[in-house]
Amino acid sequence: MPGPTATPSPLNTRRPIRQKPRIINTTDLGADPDDEQSMVRFLVCSNEFDTEGLIVATGCWKKSQSNTNMLDKIVNAYGQVYDNLKNHADGYPTPEYLRSISVMGQRGYGMGDVGTGKDSTGSEMIIAAVDKDDPRPVWVGGWGGVNNVAQAVWKVQKTRSAAELKKFLSKLRVFDILGQDDAGAWLAKNFPDLFYIRATGVYGWQPSKNDPYLRTHIQSHGPLGAVYPNTKWATEGDTPAFMHVYPNGLNDPGQIDQGGWGGRFSFTKKANIKSMSGVKTEMRFAPYSMYGNTSDGAKAIKRWSAGYNNDFEARMDWTMTSDYSKANHHPVAVVNGDTTRQVLEASASAGSSLTLSAAGSSDPDNNSLTYKWSFYQEPSSYKGPVSIKNRSSASVTVVIPSNASGKNIHMILELHDNGSPNLYAYRRVIINVK
Ligand SMILES: [Ca+2]
Ligand SMILES: [Ca+2]
The missing domain is CATH 2.60.40.10 (Immunoglobulins)
Structure with a gap:
């Protein structure tokens, strides 16, 4: 509320003060190396989020997972630069905390690994996060398949009342990159009230493959740069899942048609948005409907390229020095x-x-x-x-x-x-x- 001396303003400022978004990332690390790239970017941005899970997941390009080794390697690299990062901005999570939320999700692929006896540490972590006494929604990013979300929702449906399920679903937000298993179609079909985005405009916004930007400003920068691999197919295809939620002043992530660093989406749900070519079994759940990109696609991301490229560059600079005056x-x-x-x-x-x-x-x-x-x-x-x-x-x-x-x-x-x-x-x- 403006104080008594404030100039009368036409703006509605009766909104809560800034809160961090709650986020859980599920990643099919080991498929395309771009998940490792996205994880590096996420960790240098992690002071902007309340991160409640880093879950190793499967997907159509990696149909089984057995350990968190790749994730641990990147979190350990973060641990080496944490003391520098925290001198540049408040709110970075400790490496110990991130290790405590680095877990295995479903070990198998898609709906074949959802059901009785299939609960995983990851699916339980999603349930526990949504159940927390916290009014903020939980954003789950699907950097691979989303069967951890499916297992969580399957269990809640089996063990709770319809009203409790409805309450649970109302706090969940799924941001799926491209569709990488058949669990998204199952969720959208069976739980039409679930807030579910399937982003398909996820390429073309990032520096291109082997762009000197990556070598000069990211990979050359210390322990986290060292675990940012070269691009194999496209650079950081999964990054829009957290960039949509990044609280930079541009957009309210719940208002998906506003547009921000993760793109712009339509509130008119689209039928049967197809997954990646590796997913063969989702049409058995058709028709299903999801929020999809608006026609501006990845252009809605790219319009902000100077902002997000320089943000990543500066944050990688932060990893290199504890001296505040030596970075922007x-x-x-x-x-x-x-x-x-x-x-x-x-x-x-x-x-x-x-x-x-x-x-x-x-x-x-x-x-x-x-x-x-x-x-x-x-x-x-x-x-x-x-x-x-x-x-x-x-x-x-x-x-x-x-x-x-x-x-x-x-x-x-x-x-x-x-x-x-x-x-x-x-x-x-x-x-x-x-
Ligand atoms: Ca991925
Ligand atoms: Ca400055």
Whole structure:
């Protein structure tokens, strides 16, 4: 709530202060080496999340798993750089904590390993996380197949009442990369209320195979760089699963059509989104419906490429030194006095003007800031042009079109510092036009 001296603001700031998203990653490590790449990126970003599980999973490209050795190797590398990382940002989990949540999931493939007697440490971890007395949803990323989620939901259905199952499902969010077993179709078919995204626009946003960026800024950087393998097929295909949830100010991950670093999705469910070619048995569950990408596909990710590439680069720099002054750190974007990273809402009349101010934005390294305000047309229900005065200054005036009544206008503030590499901060203001 604004204090008594605050300037009256049209923004709705009655939202909770920033909270970390809760996340569990399930990964078919050992199939495509890109899971190892994604895990390195995830760990250097891990201060942004409450990570509640790192689960070794199967998938159509790796149909059995027997140990957590590959995961342990990457977490151990994180352990070697943890003392440096924690000097650059608050909130990094200890290596001991990450080891305690690094577990085996289902050892076998797909729905063939779901049912009586098939509970795994991973499936039990998913149940325990969702059951926690915590109002935040649990985001489970499927970097391979999702039969750990299926086993968890199967067990809850078998052992609890319909009302308890409904409550359980209401706290679960599944972000499936491409469909890598038949468990996703089973879940979507049998539990149509389950919040289930199947992302297919997951290629083309990342630096290409053998791009010098990876050698120069990632692989050359210490113990975590050393466990970032070369690309075999595509770089980091599974990374959008956590980038969608990354709390950078750009999007509310529950509002899947807003668009952020993980892409943009439609609330109109699509029927029978096909899995990867290695999955042969899912059509027995058709018809099934899931949230899928909007038509902008991976372009919805790539538009932010300077932001996420430089973010990863800077975080890898952090792993190399305990000296705060030797690396760059993210600026903080403030809009109309709101210092959180929540998406803001405002209302304005058609034909009026609305001022949005990023005054008070700052940088912990005292870098200078460059502002860019833009109208993000794709998620906006108003599709026409929107005039923005002084779009490169901290304070802008948005001219609300006279024919925008009843529509909304998504305004994005993208600011960056002049450190090396330039680091970005974002805010979104959704203007509801009266
Ligand atoms: Ca994978
Ligand atoms: Ca900075």
